Amino acid sequence: MWTSLPLGERLRAELGPPRRVRRLVSSPRSRVWRAELGGAPVVVKQLVDSPGADDRYAREAAALTLAGRAGSPGRTVVPALLGTDPAARILVLERLEDHTPPAEWQIDYATALAELHASAPADLDDLAGTAPGTALPAWTGPTGRELGCFLALARTLDVPAPPGVRTELEALLGRLSTTPARHALLHGDPCPGNDLHTADGVRFVDFEQSSLGPGAVELAYLRIGFPTCWCSTAPPTPVLDAAEAAYRTAWRAATGADAATPAELADACAGWLLRGDALVPKADRGTADHLARVSHTDWTWGTATARRRLLHRLRAVAALADQDTALPLFGRFCATFATRARTTWPSATPLPAERP
Numbered sequence: 001m002w003t004s005l006p007l008g009e010r011l012r013a014e015l016g017p018p019r020r021v022r023r024l025v026s027s028p029r030s031r032v033w034r035a036e037l038g039g040a041p042v043v044v045k046q047l048v049d050s051p052g053a054d055d056r057y058a059r060e061a062a063a064l065t066l067a068g069r070a071g072s073p074g075r076t077v078v079p080a081l082l083g084t085d086p087a088a089r090i091l092v093l094e095r096l097e098d099h100t101p102p103a104e105w106q107i108d109y110a111t112a113l114a115e116l117h118a119s120a121p122a123d124l125d126d127l128a129g130t131a132p133g134t135a136l137p138a139w140t141g142p143t144g145r146e147l148g149c150f151l152a153l154a155r156t157l158d159v160p161a162p163p164g165v166r167t168e169l170e171a172l173l174g175r176l177s178t179t180p181a182r183h184a185l186l187h188g189d190p191c192p193g194n195d196l197h198t199a200d201g202v203r204f205v206d207f208e209q210s211s212l213g214p215g216a217v218e219l220a221y222l223r224i225g226f227p228t229c230w231c232s233t234a235p236p237t238p239v240l241d242a243a244e245a246a247y248r249t250a251w252r253a254a255t256g257a258d259a260a261t262p263a264e265l266a267d268a269c270a271g272w273l274l275r276g277d278a279l280v281p282k283a284d285r286g287t288a289d290h291l292a293r294v295s296h297t298d299w300t301w302g303t304a305t306a307r308r309r310l311l312h313r314l315r316a317v318a319a320l321a322d323q324d325t326a327l328p329l330f331g332r333f334c335a336t337f338a339t340r341a342r343t344t345w346p347s348a349t350p351l352p353a354e355r356p
Helices: 009-015 053-067 105-117 144-156 165-176 237-255 262-274 290-294 306-320 328-344
Strands: 018-024 030-037 040-047 081-085 090-094 184-186 195-198 201-204 211-213
Touching: 009 030, 009 081, 009 090, 040 053, 053 081, 053 090, 053 184, 105 184, 105 195, 105 201, 105 237, 144 165, 144 262, 144 290, 165 262, 165 328, 262 306, 262 328, 290 306, 306 328
Parallel strands: none
Antiparallel strands: 018 030, 030 040, 040 090, 081 090, 184 211, 195 201
16 A cells, blocks of 8 residues: 655655655564655665664664775675665665576575675774764674583483583684674675565665674575574585685685685584574574573474474584584584484474575
8 A cells, every 4th residue: 555654854855755655564673665756766764663773773874885885895785875864763775676586596695795795894994984873883603601501402402512512612602702804794684585686686685783793604694594584494515515605706806815714614603503592583582592492392483493493503513513624523513413303303304495
């Protein structure tokens, strides 16, 4: 149905009067409309009053500003930010036409992800003065508490950690908390649905959780099963290998540096495995020890249950964490843990190979 648009006089004067306004389905944290302003097709997004709304708005505006700057490495992989109203938490964006993803869409996705990551400046001092609100928080890795919850789940399933595993994991927490030599602009939730497959390539939307950190933690989404997403999938290994190679090629072309080594990817996947909050939607995070819950109950989120997600992650880390990484003991432990979990949870079938 046609509806009104909460656009202030300044944006109406800058962009033109609204026409053909239609409300779209969106998360409870935002209102979204498609419209025409001055004859141009746009999307208008407003973050509604809720805890953290100002922070989410600032992150999204900052990420879109950085990724859309003239002179950013590579092509633009976000919609153009046409106007903002910080007081009303409104963003006016270029409207993009999304098409059905092609077969092996993960390769185009990974290329665009690398280009997005590379749009963060090499020197963070370059952020000063680019636009109001361009400061983004640092990405934060798993905590010691989450490590403890994971090992407690293993003990509950009668898979106690052998000597040396905790030491490896404590060192992992240190590596994941270390500032990378070159920050990446992280999307924060690079899930199917937040990637638009347009005629000009993949573009990303919805940057409310964006931050600065190591790019490997988002490249890992493909192999670890999209840990913050309702749509959890497990593409074939050849497709994963090709996508990761495409990411590294695009990052190198944009920055001249190497990125996401196999050891870094193993670290990133192991970090996601430790996070119980990566088994539930955002609204449920921080409310319980979800790893403890999964030992005695299962629940469905989107395309998979919590136990299916966890079993997939165990297997992914077991395959990656070998003698050429810093997690060889943890890799073997995950293989044992996965075997035990598969026996204990016979209904935990593999994740779907394709997005719905």
